[in-house]
Amino acid sequence: MKIDLSGKTAVVTGSTKGIGWACAKGLAACGAEVVINGRKRADVEKAIESIKQRVPGAGLIGVAADLGSAEGCEDFIRQVPRCDILVNNLGIFGPQDFFETEDSQWQTFFDVNVMSAVRMSRAYLPHMEKSQWGRVVFLSSESGLNIPTEMIHYGVTKTALLSLSRGLAKRMAGTGVTVNAVLPGPTLSEGVKDMLKHDLESGKSVEEVGREFVMEIRPSSIIQRAASTEEVANMVVYTCSIQASATTGAALRVDGGIVDTIA
Template sequence: MNIDLSGKHAVVTGSTGGIGFAIAKGLAGSGASVVINGRADAKVQQAVETLKKQVPEATVEGVAADLSNADGVATFTRRVPEADILVNNLGIFEPKAFEDIPDEDWLRFFETNVMSGIRMSRAYIPGMKKKDWGRIVFISSESGLNIPLEMIHYGMTKTAQIAVARGLAESLAGTGVTVNAVLPGPTRSEGVVEFFAKLAKEQGVSQEQMEKDFIAQHRPTSIIRRLATVDEVANMVVYACSKEASATTGAALRVEGGLLRSIG
């Protein structure tokens, strides 16, 4: 299968690094023009230059905006009024005991992880419906089905993304616009690497051992028995955004190494 997204315009939120950058690279490599997003202009421009070096033929631009609030989304969509492909990747996580999570954190996580995708989707759906073609993907997590005890507020937002994606897909029934959620498992992104590096230093072990211990202790049902790579996640997203995925909608697509034991 040769995925060709030539002529398609893609927006990937939270894409200056990690899974988001890998998705942007995958879409650009498949011919789509891509908009990279992050909060800091310097980091956005650095990501744009890196992508251009890695995919020399890419058409890519960057727009700095904080999409965790309505004003930031309005700023972004004024700069980029239309998109054929929207990947709602922006997200934050933080291990914290339930009793230590204040109201402010619950609201911050919901605004960032859930409302950003809702607002961005609302902005771009009218244009997609006019063209009778569009792809929206929410980057959820296996934590949306397997709520992590160490960060329940994060798991809550990931469950919400799955629900929004399914409901939105049904609301677009009969159109050429598909909506899906992609559920990565533990993935070796920059944020996760930094998290494990900090834990490894605190516990006096190597980062490699820290990662193995985490899988064994916290995700023991993993079949691949390792962290996924950002490119492995991006491959699923690029497919979901392709013309070939026209019958895939309303789905929760797993890239979690088999750690979720349910069949459905």
């Protein structure tokens, strides 16, 4: 299968590193013009340069904007008024006990993880509907189904993205626009590596530490290891493709089999 996204413009939020960066690289490799986003201009430029090194001739645009606020989203949309593909990847996570998580922390997680995706989708879906073609992908998580007790606030936001994705897919019924959610499991992104940095000081490889981490917190994993960012991005790129035209309203798991269900 050859995925060709030539002539398409793709926006990937939070794409200076991690899963977002891998998605941007994958979409660029398929010919899409990709808009790279991060809060800091220096990080955006660094991400663009690193993708160009791996994908010669990649069409890339950089927009520095904090999409965790309404003002940041408005600024971004002014600079990029329309797109064909929207990957709502932006998200934050971090363990914190429920009884120590204050209202302000809940609000921050909702603003970044949920409302950024609401605002961007609301802005870009009308043009996709008018064009009778478009792709929207939400980066949810297996934690949206398998709520982690150590970060309930995070899990709740990822469950919200599943509802948002399914609802928008139904709202776009018959328009040629597909809306889906991708659910990664533990993934060796920069954020996870930072969380495991104490264990990495033991001299073990990041893959070894990742495997131990998965087997400790998600022992139902079938692959029994953490995924790479590229493995998650592969699913996102396919979901954005022309070939995925009959896939919509779906929750596509790249969780290594952690969620113990056949549905």
